[in-house]
Amino acid sequence: MHRGVGLAAFDREQVSQRFAELSSELSKTQVDHLQSQLTQFQTALSHFAKTHRDSIRSDPTFRHAFQQMCASIGVDPLAGPRKGGFWAEMLGLGDWQYELGVQIVDVCVSTRERNGGVIEIGELVDKVSRLRDVESGVITEEDVIRSIRTLQPLGAGYEVLDVGGGKKMVRSVVKELDADQAVVLAEAQLVGGRIVEEILENRRGWTKDRARAALENMLLRDGLCWLDSQDEHYGKAYWVPSAMHWGE
Amino acid sequence: MALRRYTTSIDGTIPVPALLYGDEELLASQDGVGIYDCLQKAPDHQSGTVHVSTHRLFFVHSQRPASHSFTMDLLHVTRTNYYAGLFTSSSKVSLFLDADTALLSNTTSGQGAEIFESWECEVCSHRNPPGLSPSAARICALCGVPRSAVVGPTTPEPSSQSKSTTLSLPASSYNSLSSSSSPGLISPQPSTNGDSDGIACPACTFLNHPSLRVCEMCMTSLPKIERTGGMRAKSAPSSRPASPSPIGDNVDAANLLIKLSFRKGGDKSFYNILRRALKSQAWEASTAPGKRIGLNVRSGTSSLAVPSPSRGTTPVTTRRSGIGGECNLDVLLSMLTSSFVSLDGIMRNVEESAHNTETDLNDSLKDLEAIMVKAKDLVHLAAELNEKLTASSTTTTTISTPASSVSFATPGTQPPSLFSITTLVPSTEHNEAKFIRSSLSQLGLQMSNAPITPDMIRDERKWIEELARELAGVLQGSPDDIPGKKYVGMMKERGIVGLDEVWGGWNRARGVALIPPSTLLQVLPYLPAYTSPPIRSRVFKSGLSVLHMPPYTHASFTARMVGYLVMFGTWTTSQIAQEEGITIGLADEMIAAIEADGVICRDDERSAIKGGGSGTASEIGWFRNDFLDYIWDGQL
Known part of the structure; x- marks a missing residue:
């Protein structure tokens, strides 16, 4: 049986509106609560990671639980200042080098998207320091460089480049696994061999850093392109011979 | 005094694991331990092994386990104290006992027999198995309704239900009478403490052989007699109860303690485990499930809850819609009409x-x-928090950083919300947290088991193999996936990965x-054996x-x-x-590796100077090595 719209329906409409308001209010307060809990949780976890690392490490099941908490809350379980000091390190007791290594790899891999696998060492130090939640200056460039050296056996090709002017870069991408190169080649083929950073930025949505890193890699590491440092328009252009059309 | 009132004797010849309740777990053991009763040494318990379980503390005498062993519920312990030891004095752990719960142990022991029986729930007729701890056995395992037929073992009234009041003894000995399977520890029964070895039945007074547990005549359970050598040596009047301190006597509560003296060390780790057992309060867990932390948050459905008349909470379904800003009107309306909830x-x-939840969290994060x-x-709780915030932010904001198509970082395993979460609450989520949540650790690399460490496995070879198994799980995802949670391995979608990652x-x-x-x-060499398809290193x-x-x-x-070269004749590197x-x-x-084998050969001719410039104008082309099959006959 079909009922027409009556007063009751109007009421119901109002009620539902009120409920809608209530609902959104509720969810807002809930989100607030969750936020505060999250913050509290994070503080506590990073505090424990810093101060009680050894006890955490000595208990396998708890260690696992701790790791799971850290992963979902967003705390680095390796946070904290240097443990063990010089001698522990010399005797191979400290995991410091490896901890730092894991964090370096993490930063490098995660920022590849943005910078094409080449990161300024200052930025790397800064990021690692923040992961460990320590003051700047606790971790030095020296530490990072030494830690990169311990990664040598992996054969992942991490290297510290001196780009002049006291500026150092860390390159984490090797030629073989560098997918950006193929993109550059494809773009170069479209435009007839001459490619500049701006093309990559505009057409691929790359960041400036990534575009520059990819082109520099091609030029210096792979020797796949030529540099024209007197380009009329951009000042600096790269020519990719394999993509050039030769007027024969 | 404390010993007598809080402990029950056990037969130490039975291995401890056999004495445990069904829901109890043995945590640690330490030998070479002596006991102090209050502040003095307990003469009968000077060397033995202490075991701690989730529910109880066991002491097993090293020489005479059958007669001098006891157990005590951790329930009684109010606080602990640790003394590190100095020169000749060994380190000690003091357990301060709760004066109010002294009775409980006696009644508990008195009902041992009933606890170890299976019983049928009155409400749901579930047959509850025997062997659970007293607190767990008090409620039905299926429906959670308390067992009504039996007086709960932790009922506070002193259930002096000893039927045999024939022996008009001081109140202190009631426990020895009501005890059956695990009788009172010390208080001897006067009438049986004569020269004869027999035990008088409390019901029919028949003198039974001391090793019997029930009366030969009437099957009434017999009290067991503790004959301590120390008592004999002191030649105490045999008919006097060992110490007639009644229940309500004025023992100083501060001195109500038992000390464990660790003569052979091991104190520190034992103390830690003991403290943890005390903290976890396993005996509470089964009786008060609502106390568990994060219950409000975890179940998801109960985050919106209405008080029902009994002050319990009735969970309302569809948490997600509630938090997501839509209104689950139907539910609310039906609630409104059905149960008059305002x-x-x-x-x-x-x-x-x-x-x-917040107070729970506070408590749990204290130390x-x-x-x-x-x-x-x-x-x-952590996972829940993550998930909830993720859910709420994805519904309120539609912004999410477009993941770049090329390169590494996002092989489809990240939840899309990693970035968008910050758009909702830029103030609270700081950068590092965001980074961690979006970095390597979020690649779906959850492990279902605790990581393997050398101290778990003695054999080096085995250790490496176990590691290989673990790594295989990380790379390919674990085969025994937990439903609902996807563990995506690192190499599920990628054919080749650098060792750094x-x-x-x-x-x-x-x-x-x-x-x-x-x-x-x-x-790495062991990896192919544990992966399918096999992952190799190169x-x-x-x-x-x-x-x-x-x-x-x-x-x-x-x-x-x-194959390519046969089909197409020649190809350049970039084509390949x-x-x-x-x-x-x-x-x-x-390709260089193949060339080294001699299967293909290069064509450099095309890279000769062309056009106007110098240097390599085009790439190297590759041909199949047809010369390989030729045999030079030595003639030019």
């Missing part, structure tokens, strides 16, 4: 549950001990128990090491390469790279 009540309840005890719940990702998954690069290299001429799936082996790549979908650098390396 909006005010809902609001109050939400507030309350949030508040509860490391607490966090260890509650670890399991906290893991859930493998190492970093694996260690991220392991948390703080790190694996050095050298160990990773040791593990070291290129340039020194680059990678892990790769079968299509990237030298042999299969060679076969494909030859394009066809294979790999990077040019990689193609270069792999």
